[in-house]
Amino acid sequence: MSTLWGISFDAAGISGLVVEFVKTARLFRDRGARVCLDLGYDIKADKNAFFRPYTDEHDHLPDWVRLERVDGVEDLPGYTADFVTEILQGVVQGGNKLPPQAEQLADQLKDLLLATWSRVDVTSVIVENGTLPENVIYTKALYSAIEEYGRLNKLGPFVLWRDHDLMWQSEPGIGKYGEFPYPGTIRPRESSFIHYVVQHQDALDHMLEWVPGLPNISVLPNTFSHLPLPRNPRFRRAHGIPEHAPLIARCTRIIPQKRIDRDLHLLAALTGRVDAYLFIAGDVGEAPAEYAKLTRLAEDLGVRERVVFGGKLAPRETVSSNGYSVRDLLAHADIVSFLTSYDYESYGNPIGEAIASGVPYLTSRYELYDTVYGSHGFRAPVLDITSHDLPTEAFVAEVADLLLDERKRGQMAEFNHRLGERHFGRDRAEETLAALLPAPMGERTRMSVVIPVFNEAANLPSALASLYDQRDVDGMPLDRALYEIVLVDNNSTDDTAEVVREFTATHPDLAVHLIPEPEQGPACARKTGMDFAARRSRGREDGTRFYLVGADADCRVAPDWLGELFATMESSKAAIGVCDYFYAAEHFTHRPRLWTEIQKTLRCRQVTFSLFGGFPDGKGFAVDRDVYEQVGGIEIFYQLSGGRFVNHLSDDWDFGIKVRASGEDIVYAPKSRVEINPRRVNHAIEEVITGRAYGSDGVIVMRDIRVADPVVDLEGDLTEAEALQAWEFSIKDFTPKNVILPVLLTPSLLDDASVIEFFGPSLAKRLGLRIAEITEEMRIVDFTPIHAYKTPSFRLYFEFADEIFARLRATVGEDIGHPPPLPPCLAEIPAERFAEFVHYYCEDRESGEAHNYFGNGGVF
Secondary structure (H helix, E strand, C coil): CCEEEEEECCCCCCCHHHHHHHHHHHHHHHCCCEEEEECCCCCCCCCCCCCCCCCHHHHHCCCCEEECCCCCHHHCCCCCHHHHHHHHHHHHHCCCCCCHHHHHHHHHHHHHHHHHHHHHCEEEEEEECCCCCCCHHHHHHHHHHHHHHHHHCCCCCCEEEEECCCCCCCCCCCCCCCCCCCCCCCCCCCCCCEEEEECCHHHHHHHHHHCCCCCCEEECCCCECCCCCCCCCHHHHHCCCCCCCCEEEEECCCCHHHCHHHHHHHHHHHCCCCCCEEEEECCCCCCHHHHHHHHHHHHHCCCHHHEEECCCCECCCCCCCCCCEHHHHHHHCCEEEECCCCCCCCCCHHHHHHHHHCCCEEEECCCCHHHHCHHHCCCCCEECCCCCCCCCHHHHHHHHHHHHCHHHHHHHHHHHHHHHHHHHEHHHHHHHHHHHCCCCCCCCCCEEEEEEECCCCCCHHHHHHHHHCCECCCCCECCHHHEEEEEEECCCCCCHHHHHHHHHHHCCCCEEEEEECCCCCHHHHHHHHHHHHHHHHHHCCCCCCCEEEEECCCCEECCCHHHHHHHHHHHHCCCEEEEEEECCHHHHCCCHHHHHHHHHHHHHHHHHHHHHCCCCCCCEEEEEHHHHHHCCCCCCCEEEECCEEEECCCHHHHHHHHHHHCCCCEEEEEEEEEECCCHHHHHHHHHHHHCCCCCHHHCCCCCCCCCCCCCCCCCCCCCHHHHHHHHHHHHHHHHHHHHHHHHHHCHHHHHCHHHHHHHCHHHHHHHHHHHHHHHHHHCCCCCCCCCCCHHHHHHHHHHHHHHHHHHHHHHCCHHHCCCCCCCHHHHCCCHHHHHHHHHHHHHCCCCCHHHHHHCCCCCC
């Protein structure tokens, strides 16, 4: 059984850190993991809890969280609260060197951590706020333990190191952690076992300013389950709150920095307009002087009878059987308050909890409010505390209006709820955490099938079902331990995540991962998925090959697709395996002319791929992981479209060019078949039959091909003229890429007997000579940069088109016909100068005429 070990540097029974840990840990619990939490009493020395035994902390946590701590830490000689405080003051604040005793203690503490983790069989670790230098002894020990434990157990990135507060935002201005660049602090370390996360872009920018070049760091905001809250009818009665009285909720620690006095002034200012109640959920014993000060202020303002100090409540994520939880309070609240200090709060959990619970909120404009909430457009009364310390008349009026208008509250809450689910919902958290701390890969897993997904909830059930029902080459069910599925959610706004969750729940014997990629485009999503799979497979160095497999969410794979692809890769030892593609004939029953042109293109493909191996297409291919990494993986190229940079869509093709040019082999797996979704043809057919290039001027941009109202009649067939245009559009794109390009990249293929048989000895020899001449003439040493191959391929096409088409007619069929007409400008050129002007035409960077002539007609 896998085990998650949590470490909170906060040293508090219930805090924002603990709440976030519980929410994150729930995802691991749902995977079947055991969950352990060390509250940090043996770490932080300033809360009078050092070595304090656990008592009632269990009552405020879910029953599946087991409170743990490091075995034997209390017996370390010299490891005391006084010594930890001395180090904080002398080293972190004073700039002194770490004394030898601290180094020794860190080493001993490291050994205790290792022993404890081994005892409970830890497989994942979450560190909460470990970068704050409250106890550099523990931090040093923790870093050492992570490195040693990761190496011993051959783990990948098994640690999520999450910082809610950092030196510049946790109690700034009092010099607690020294000054930038914080010389007494242990900086985050580059580690293959750790992925760092911070809660917003501002913190990420500061972190990289402090530790330039720190890899493996991401933004992961606090997230919330957006579920309706049940209302406990006993809650109001238990706290003396009338059933219909407006209720303001404040969930906070009762300390001066939280500025609860502002809530009391607000309540007083509302009196007479709205006789609301204020519920303050927090430990009244944490700062007794502050609690006494607030009760006196409430009496002076005449609101003491309407102020409820409700004590500690269990976290919102917990259904408490021993008292009440934050969810009980939020279910009864009309509005949530967060009138905190300007520079104290790094995030603001109560706002996120209110949004998720469908409750309006009010807030002060604290330092990071706009970064976290305001920039997203959330709606709320906001007190500008840079100019007014206490609630203003206008602010009070806005709050009163909201409390009195149930309809307005409902509209604001619904708007915020929908927006919050998109930015901070559980789906996003699950995807991000799946990428950062994935479940361990099975020992027998040999393939990761990577599928980019954008709003494919309608297609996913059948696509996943076809992947689940795969068979081996003998027709037997494929061992599901051999492969896993990696779905890359590319900003879907439909029910993609829910579809995946339902599938994994009902098919637990197939590992499925859902990870996010925020940059739009299938190239970005495919790269993210391939890189993710390559990284996580690195812990399994057992001498066997591991394969990254590409597929598309809108296509259907044949039952033996994966088994045949795997067998081909294993037997051939090639770097890439390329699948065969087909369309279901029933989709083209009423379009026989279109069907004929599609089949001609696919027949050509079968012949040339059998000869040269072809090039990978996102619809279906496999690549050896080691080769993938050796050539640098999938590369994202950018192009200008409409004045904006967008990523290019030929990532799979250009990746194949890199592999082929590196000297590696590509093999064709004809029995590994993928059914192409006909919507791809439907989307492009208008351009095809009008001869307008899909890749006009070489720019190929992403468009949504789920056309609701197609321009052309999808039931009607092409005319003879349109069918001819479609064929010419397709074959002009196909021939340079699939007949000429393989030998351009690997001229030695022209010495292969089967290739010589295809071209004929004379044509093969002349092609080889001409490739050498053009390469020398153009001073080309590398055809792998994006589209560097196009000009020489286009030139070779024009020079040898008649002979190449003759060979295609001989091998594929007479219906292939002759080359499409030349561009009019070339038709007028004298024969003796034809090659010269072909060069000018193909090199014309001003008009892009050659790009538009050849188009990107490989839509079939």
